[in-house]
Amino acid sequence: MRSLATMILLTGVAAAESDGAASPSEVTEEPSQESPIGARDVRGAPAPGEESGRTDREPGDSVARKLGRAVLWVPRIPFELVARPIGGLIYLQDRYSVASEVADEFRTEDKKIAVYPTAFLETGFGLNVGGRATLSDVISKERFSGRVGFGGQYQWIANLSLSRRFGPVDVSLDGHREARNNDRFFGYGNVNLTTPADPIDPLTGNAGASARFRSRLLRGVARAAVQLPSNFSLVATSAVVHREFAPTDDSDSIDVLFDVMNLPGFMSDTTYLHDEITVAWDTRRRASKWDGHGVRSAGGLVLGFANHQHGLDNEPDFVRYGVDLQRAIRLAKGPRVLELRLYGEAVSGARDEVPFSELPRLGGANLLRGYQSGRFRDRIAAVGQVRYVWPALSWLAPSIFVDAGRVWASYDELTLRDLRVGFGGGLEVYGRAGLSTRAELATSIDGGIYGFLMFASVFDSRMEHQ
Amino acid sequence: MRALFALTLAGCAAASPIGGARFANEAPVWKVDDRKDVSKAPKKRDFYRYSYHFNSYYEHVRKTFELRRDRRALGVNSLDEVPDSTWFTNRVGMREVTTDEIRRGPAPSSPEEFRPWTPVKMKIGGTQVGFIAEDTRGVKFLLKFDTATLPELETGADAIAARLLWAAGYNVPADHVVYFSREDLKLRPNVEGLDEAAVAKVLANVAIENGKIRGIASVFIKGKILGGTARLGTHEGDPNDRIPHELRRDQRGQSALFAWLAHTDTKEDNTLDTWQVDPHDPSIHYVVHYLIDFGNALGADVLLSNHLYLGHHYEIDPAMALSEIASFGLIERPWENRKLTGLRGVGAYGVDDYDPGTWKPSTPAQLPVLWADRHDKFWGSKILIRFTRAQLAAAVDAARFTDPRSAEHLTNMLIERQRRTARFWFARVNPIDDITVRDGLVCFTDLAIHHKLTHRPTTFTVTAFDPDRRELARTTASPDAMGRTCLRPQLALRSDRYTILRIETSRDIPGTLVHVAEASGELRVIGIHRL
Numbered sequence: 001m002r003s004l005a006t007m008i009l010l011t012g013v014a015a016a017e018s019d020g021a022a023s024p025s026e027v028t029e030e031p032s033q034e035s036p037i038g039a040r041d042v043r044g045a046p047a048p049g050e051e052s053g054r055t056d057r058e059p060g061d062s063v064a065r066k067l068g069r070a071v072l073w074v075p076r077i078p079f080e081l082v083a084r085p086i087g088g089l090i091y092l093q094d095r096y097s098v099a100s101e102v103a104d105e106f107r108t109e110d111k112k113i114a115v116y117p118t119a120f121l122e123t124g125f126g127l128n129v130g131g132r133a134t135l136s137d138v139i140s141k142e143r144f145s146g147r148v149g150f151g152g153q154y155q156w157i158a159n160l161s162l163s164r165r166f167g168p169v170d171v172s173l174d175g176h177r178e179a180r181n182n183d184r185f186f187g188y189g190n191v192n193l194t195t196p197a198d199p200i201d202p203l204t205g206n207a208g209a210s211a212r213f214r215s216r217l218l219r220g221v222a223r224a225a226v227q228l229p230s231n232f233s234l235v236a237t238s239a240v241v242h243r244e245f246a247p248t249d250d251s252d253s254i255d256v257l258f259d260v261m262n263l264p265g266f267m268s269d270t271t272y273l274h275d276e277i278t279v280a281w282d283t284r285r286r287a288s289k290w291d292g293h294g295v296r297s298a299g300g301l302v303l304g305f306a307n308h309q310h311g312l313d314n315e316p317d318f319v320r321y322g323v324d325l326q327r328a329i330r331l332a333k334g335p336r337v338l339e340l341r342l343y344g345e346a347v348s349g350a351r352d353e354v355p356f357s358e359l360p361r362l363g364g365a366n367l368l369r370g371y372q373s374g375r376f377r378d379r380i381a382a383v384g385q386v387r388y389v390w391p392a393l394s395w396l397a398p399s400i401f402v403d404a405g406r407v408w409a410s411y412d413e414l415t416l417r418d419l420r421v422g423f424g425g426g427l428e429v430y431g432r433a434g435l436s437t438r439a440e441l442a443t444s445i446d447g448g449i450y451g452f453l454m455f456a457s458v459f460d461s462r463m464e465h466q
Numbered sequence: 467m468r469a470l471f472a473l474t475l476a477g478c479a480a481a482s483p484i485g486g487a488r489f490a491n492e493a494p495v496w497k498v499d500d501r502k503d504v505s506k507a508p509k510k511r512d513f514y515r516y517s518y519h520f521n522s523y524y525e526h527v528r529k530t531f532e533l534r535r536d537r538r539a540l541g542v543n544s545l546d547e548v549p550d551s552t553w554f555t556n557r558v559g560m561r562e563v564t565t566d567e568i569r570r571g572p573a574p575s576s577p578e579e580f581r582p583w584t585p586v587k588m589k590i591g592g593t594q595v596g597f598i599a600e601d602t603r604g605v606k607f608l609l610k611f612d613t614a615t616l617p618e619l620e621t622g623a624d625a626i627a628a629r630l631l632w633a634a635g636y637n638v639p640a641d642h643v644v645y646f647s648r649e650d651l652k653l654r655p656n657v658e659g660l661d662e663a664a665v666a667k668v669l670a671n672v673a674i675e676n677g678k679i680r681g682i683a684s685v686f687i688k689g690k691i692l693g694g695t696a697r698l699g700t701h702e703g704d705p706n707d708r709i710p711h712e713l714r715r716d717q718r719g720q721s722a723l724f725a726w727l728a729h730t731d732t733k734e735d736n737t738l739d740t741w742q743v744d745p746h747d748p749s750i751h752y753v754v755h756y757l758i759d760f761g762n763a764l765g766a767d768v769l770l771s772n773h774l775y776l777g778h779h780y781e782i783d784p785a786m787a788l789s790e791i792a793s794f795g796l797i798e799r800p801w802e803n804r805k806l807t808g809l810r811g812v813g814a815y816g817v818d819d820y821d822p823g824t825w826k827p828s829t830p831a832q833l834p835v836l837w838a839d840r841h842d843k844f845w846g847s848k849i850l851i852r853f854t855r856a857q858l859a860a861a862v863d864a865a866r867f868t869d870p871r872s873a874e875h876l877t878n879m880l881i882e883r884q885r886r887t888a889r890f891w892f893a894r895v896n897p898i899d900d901i902t903v904r905d906g907l908v909c910f911t912d913l914a915i916h917h918k919l920t921h922r923p924t925t926f927t928v929t930a931f932d933p934d935r936r937e938l939a940r941t942t943a944s945p946d947a948m949g950r951t952c953l954r955p956q957l958a959l960r961s962d963r964y965t966i967l968r969i970e971t972s973r974d975i976p977g978t979l980v981h982v983a984e985a986s987g988e989l990r991v992i993g994i995h996r997l
Contacts, residue, residue: 033574036745039501048708051495053544056488069533076531094514333802336795390795392787
């Protein structure tokens, strides 16, 4: 998931530059087939504006119009206060290419090396400031990037990655370290939230609560992805992930609301070696060249993954596995599209063995919208999503959606009773390269309203996770 | 109290059957003198694309907040026509424009007749690839090519639209469809950025059939470039430019013509002002105004951009977006069923989804076109309906389509859209024209009947008034099969016989006020005011 961030989106008007058929220099003249009109031919004629022959005077504005104009100054003031500075900024950009001038200050002339500051206002978390560095094609056709940031949903974050393409294979190495102060834990299962008098036993208690905890993560990932014929792709990932957890100092700290002694993985650090294989058959595409860029109006996705997690500090091994099935149905031209998705994942280990951080979760911006991120977690999670997307403009598509899902402790308990249902609507903005921004508002049968501003499709959440 | 009095007066004037317009007893002006010497070239106008488009929206909102009165266009003579100027020259329907003239366009010869060519510079900017070249006469031109996957499309649209707008009265560059072979390009040695490899790179993206390359040669406009024509106000430093452009009839009247030609790509950077030397007196300079670049017209833009909505709403169209969001996509829009012929060189140019009243360019940028009123569009429609089938076919012929079905289809569509455009605006402004007075007999032609755009039975009621609003007499008359009506009105008993004839049609269209008066014992039309 990319960071939740607000930004000013300046949508460019696709306008071709003039092919102005003229030259500033002296040119040999192409003769005209009409006898050219010159100054001598119009000598004595009236000047422009004096040709009407009218002897009456044009009436001025009526009193009613003047009064109306005065009244409209009230809404006009805020309009001017907003529009003028925006217009000024656009002019500065047009006139002086401010953005590229500023960007040039942070990169080498050949643009291969760049170091620049970053600032993200993360919805619900606050400001994250830091810096980013990129090196492209310095040695060969590799891309190296690094990032540090402080604040927002992180106490701090540091990331280094290196990627390079070898023929059809994309290879990447990624090192990541982060510290978070405000992670949430709601308990296990499909439980309702309460304010418990005593700490809840997460494994056996039939209730949940909104608790905070701190986490530290250190991760190293090696990944190879290959695009195969016939829309198949294969991704192999190997990662070492070390996690540490701690309570907070707040009254809703996890150790106040839950019996953390019975919360697997909380009291002791965990270190896992992940080996994952993902196979996908992805035929999602524009059904017609007349459909907007980025709209997936046909095709589907069949994705399966299996992830063997091997405990490096005597933690129990287990397998995490899942499927992501999607289908886009073009209902009509435009396109009006119905998107269907069924996503499920599970772990093989017992509830009291698998660290709580490794369990499947629902809620947030991608899976079971209308609920807080990580609101439900257990050994098995599944969500069905239905989304109707239609075009407003060629680059703007509204959508409405319903997500329904829940978690289960085991396959024996599988039932569709007590499904959690979230629903809402959103707007997607597309660029030539596809989806650029997704803004959604969601609520659920359990109440609460959640807003998201994302830079990836909701239906790419598993792809993003990889 | 004074304000109330003024309001009452204004109300009375508006309610008057003959309005407030009065004309001098003079012959109409058919040319204006905007060719007075401008010894120093006016400052070149800079064009900032994003500011320009942002300001388009800003100006529309500002106009709403300012409750600006809809002003009638200026730059018209007493007959509501546009006199010749550096902006516009009356051509089709006002003088004989032969089919050969239309086929050739503004210039009698094409660079194709003067090969080989010498490329002198690569083309900068724009979406079409190309370069600047010089023919054996030394005439410079911009050589542009079609997108390889859409052969003959942009070049054909450009050639046709340029000719029709030229014949309509506008200044355009001489754009010629040309065929040539690679051997016709003779490179000069040591021209920076223009070597065999550069030419090969350009031509690699161009369709070459049977060794022939098709392009469009746009001959350079003479003079010093001053940038695009400002859409609002006048050009600073040009004393001949006295009428704010948003009020010019020749600019606003483009609306109907552009709708007819589906010229959606209308914007400031597709216009050009140049400071030119007078053709007869080299000591005199003035600014001449051009329209340029029509490669996206005739539905070519739809195929080039894969946007079916073009002509129906703007690329960034808040009203349309809100309407679509609120409708949940349940309303089928007319452009969704746009028919494409698949004919070579033919864009999405048809009539099934064409509504002259709601047609829109791709951006709300060209404010004079967007702020045009029904009178401006009526004026444009009067021009476009003058084109005969032969003249339209001649313009299409200039596109040199390799498939004759393309030419036939485009000619038919031009005629159908021409008629639909005229029918629409002739139903909103009383379409009487060619008003003549001879021996006391006033005659006029109903253009809708003349062009067979209506079959509704029509009678005219002509009421004569003296200038002091006193009704003199009322007559009814019916037009003949060609729409011509003649009647002898009663005239006012003034020395100049100044009489205002209110001509109303039975087709529920606001009337027309025809002002007549005597000069040297002869009655003549001295003014037309369309209600």
